[in-house]
Amino acid sequence: MYIRRSPRPRRPRTAAASLLATAALLVSACSSGSTTTSAGGAADAALAALPQSTPSALAPYYEQKLSWRSCGVPGFQCATMKAPLDYAKPGAGDVRLAVARKKATGKGRPLGSLLVNPGGPGGSAIGYLEQYAGVGYPAEVRARYDMVAVDPRGVARSEPVECLSGRRMDAFTQTDTTPDDRKETDELVDAYKNFAEGCGAHSADLLRHVSTVEAARDMDILRAVLGDRKLTYVGASYGTFLGATYAGLFPERVGRLVLDGAMDPSLSARRMNLDQTAGFETAFQSFAKDCVRQPDCPLGTRGTTPAQVGDNLSAFFKKLDAHPIPTGDAAGRKLGEALATTGVIAAMYDEGSWGQLREALTSAMKENDGAGLLVLSDSYYERDAEGRYSNLMFANAAVNCLDLPPAFSSPDQVEKALPAFEKASPVFGEGLAWASLNCAYWPVRATGEPHRIEAKGAAPIVVVGTTRDPATPYRWAQSLSRQLSSARLLTYVGDGHTAYGRGSDCIDSAIDTYLLDGTPPPQGKRCS
Template sequence: MGTRVRGPLAVLLVGAVLVSGCTAGEDAPEGGGGGVRADATEQELVWEDCESGLPGSECAVFEVPLDYEDPAGERIEIAVKRLPATGDDVIGSLLINPGGPGGSGYDFVDHAPYKFSEAVRESFDVVGFDPRGVGRSTPLTCLDAEEIDEFLGADYGGEQGADDLADLGPEGLAEIEAANRAFVEACEENAPELMRNIGTADVARDMDVLRGLLGDEELSYFGASYGTHIGARYAEQFPERVRALVLDGAVDPSQDQLSVSVEQATGFETALRSFVQDCLDRPDCPLGGPGTSVDEGIAALEALFAAAGEEPLSNITGDGREVNRARAELGVVAALYTENRWPMVREALTDATEEGDGTGLLLLGDELYGRGDTAKYENSTAALTAVNCSDSAAPRDVEAYAEAAADAAEESPVFGPMLAWGALACAFWPQEAVAPPGELDAAGADPIMVVGTTRDSATPYAWSEALASQLDSGFLVTRDGDGHTGYRMGDHCVDTMVDEYLLELAVPEDGMACADHLAEAAG
C-alpha cells in the first residue's frame, strides 16, 4: 500500500470567534415569529426568552421566501437572537455575523460582552441570526456525521506512494474526485431547492427583511471574515439603506473559488511562520531548541505530519477516529486563526511529539469545524461548502485543481495543496446555482469601513485592500498584527476607529494605518 496523503480542507473563513451552528429549532422559542402573509415584511417578530444564552437575551423566528423569484412560494425559517442595549440613548440595532460560511450569528450574540465595546452595547441592540441553511434556521444537510468524518479525515492513496496533495497520481485523483462528487450528490438528494438558493445574495435579502422587522430605516452591521461578504453584498443590493457597515477581515468578491482557496494558503503560510517563530522563542517549543530557524521548525512540523500519515497518532477520546495527517493538520490550522490558541497548539504538538498523542490536535480541528455534537458538525460543513460553491464560479476541470495544488505548494508547502483541493466540490455544483462573477461597488452607499490585518491567517490583507478599493465609498483601516480580524484584537487605535464610526459615523482618512494615526495624534 502506498503512502497515504491527507484530505482537502474546504475554504473556511471563520471570523472573530469559532462559533458552531445548531440544529433547526434547538434553543429557539416556541411559536416562531408570528403570522406570515404574502409579503415577508408583513410579519412581526415575537420575542421570547431564550432557552440559553446571556441573561436578558431574546429570541424569535421569522420566515422568508426560499426563492425570492417566487415570493409567494415555499418559505423557510430564520432564527434570530438579540441582546437589548444597556443604555437609554439607543441608536438602533447592530446586526452581526461571525463568518464561516456556516457560522452562527445567533450564537455570536452570546459573545457580545467581549467582542463589542461597552459603548457599542450601550447604544445598540446586538442582533444575530443564523443565515439560511445554517444552524437553527432551516438547515442544509448533505452527508451525515459519520460521512463528514470520513470526508474531512480522508487520506488519498497517490500512485507510487505520492506523499502530498500536489501530486496525487491517477488513483488519488479518482478518489478525491469521487468523494467530492458524492458530497454534492448528497446535497442534491437531501435539499435540491435549498442548495440552489443558499448564496450570499439571498442571505443579504433575508437580512434586509430582518432590518425592516426590527424597525430600522437603515442598517448598522458588523461582519467578520465571510461576514464581510454578506455586508458587501447587502450594500450592493440596498445601497440606500446603509447606515454603517464594518467589514473586518475582508473577502475579495471578485475572485473565483479556486483563486480564493489558493490565495488563502499564503495567509496561512504567513501565520504559520509567525506561530513557529513565537514557539521557537520559548523554552519549551516542541519544534526545536535554541538556534533553530523558522524553516527548521516548519520542517519538524512537516515531519510530524508525515509520520502521522504513515502511523496515526493515538486518540484517547475513544471515538475510533485515527489522528492521521489530515486531522493533525486541521488541528494546527485551527490554532492559526488567533494568537489566543497558540498555547493550545504548542501543548498539542508537545503531546504529539513526546507521547505520540494526537488528541489535542484532533479536538482543535473539531472546534474549527463545529464538531460539538453530531447535528452541529454535519450542518456547518454542508453550509460551508454550499455557500462557497454558490457565491463564485469555479473551474469544472479536475486537472485545474491539480495544477493549482502544485502552484500552491510553491507558495505554501504545508497547507497550500490541501486548500486548493478544498474547492473541488464546487466543480460539480449546479451551474444555475452559482452567482455571476464581478466586483461589488455598492454605488450610492454611505461610507463603508473595511478593517484589514497585515498578517491575517484566513483572509490575506490584500483582500481587505481589494474590497476597500472596489467599494465606491469604502475606506480601509489597517491593523498591523497577527491573527484573524482586527477589531477587539488588542489594538486600541483600531477599536477606537470602529467604535467612533459605528456610534458617530466618523470616517478616518482612507488607508489610515493605526500607527500613522497615533503618530499624527501625538504630533
C-alpha cells in the first residue's frame, strides 16, 4: 500500500513532512462515507468512547514523570515514556515510547502542548518535529505552545518494528508488481510472504500491539504526563486517523484538533485501496496537463491529451519491465518498472516535485539514465545512500495489517478486481491492485474493523481536505466531517497532499486562528 504522509514542505512554515511512501498495503476512501458493502464493505458500528475515569491499573502510567534530557538538536529535549504493551493486561509488560519537545519560545499566555504527527503510518513524528515543526510552524504558534511529538509504538525511536535487511529490502522494492504470468505472480507472492515472515521473526510480540487504537491511548497518557487537561493536536494524512481515533475514544478530552488530509475510518481496505488508486490518477491528470505546457515534457507536447500522456508513460513502464536501465547506483540496482512507478508516484504528492519528475523522466526516456527516478523512489522508501532503510515501511505494514482485514486474500481475488482498479487508474491501477495483496500473508490477524467515528460531545474539530489530493482523496475529508459530531470542514481547492503550511494564506490563517484562540473556521469554508 502507499502510505499517507504529508510531503516535503515547500516553504519553512509547514505542517508537511518528508516525501515518502511504501508498497505495503495501499489505502483509500469512499465517495460518500456510506455503509455500502459493494467494494469490501464498511461497518455500521461507531467507535465507542472509553470510560472517563482512568482505570486503577493504568494509574502508574498516567502518573509517571518524564525525565527530560538534551536530544543533541539545539533547543530540543527528549524523554522516554512507558505505556502498557497490552492495554488488556497492563501489568504484563511495557513498551517504551520516545518523546521530544521544543519549549514555547515567546511571551504571552502559554497554551500548553501541541502534539504533531506527520502520518504514515510509520512516519517519525520526532524526526518531523526536529526537521520542520519545531522551527517551521508560525512564530505565533511556537511562542504559545510547547511543540511535542511521540513516535508511535513500533515506529522509529519507539521500539521499532524490524523486518528485512537493506539488501533484502532492495530486492523487495524491485519485485515486479504487474505480473505477466503465473511464475511472476508466484514471485510476487513469495516476496510478500518473505516480508511478512521477516517481520514476524524480528518483532513477533510487538506486531500484535501496534494498532491505531493503542497508539491513540498512548497519546492520552502523554497528554496527562505533560500536564494538559485536553489534547491539542495537528495530524496530517494517517495522522488524521490517529487523531480522529483519539477523539472517538476520549471525546471529553478533545481540545483543538486539526486533521489535515483526512482519512475515512468507515472503509474497508479494498475500498480504500481502490479510491486511493483513483486519487493518484486525479493527481496524474493534473501533472499531465501541466507537463505538456512545459518545453521539457518528455511525455508529450502542447495539444497532447492527459490520456495520451498516460499511454506514453504506460508504454515506458512496459519497456522498463522488459529491459531495466542503468542508474549508476553503487549497489548495482537498475531502474525497472517497480522502482520507476514508485518514483513517479512519489512526485504526485506535491506539485512542487513536478519539475524534478519531468527531468527524471527525460533522463530515463531519452538518455537511458534512471538515476533521477531512482532518487525519487529512494526518498519514498526512506533509503539512504549507504543502502540503509528506515523502519517506515515495516511499521506501515504492521499498523495497516493490524487495523483492517486484508484487501485481498489471494491472487485470484486481485485478478478479479483488476478491471475496477484499471478503470480507476489506467496508469497505476494494475500495480496498485497487486500492491494491495501483502496483508494476506501477515503473521498476525487483524484486530480492527471499518467503523465510523462520531466523538459525540467533543469540542469543534477542524477537518481539512484538498480537492485533488492523491493519497487521501477529498471524499475522505467530506465523509469524516459528516461522521464527527463537531467537525468543521475546511477545503483547499488545489493539488498536492495536505494543505496546512503549503502555500495558501487562507488555509494557514484559518488554522492558526483556531490554534491560537480556539475559533474554528465556519463550516464549509473553501480556500485556494
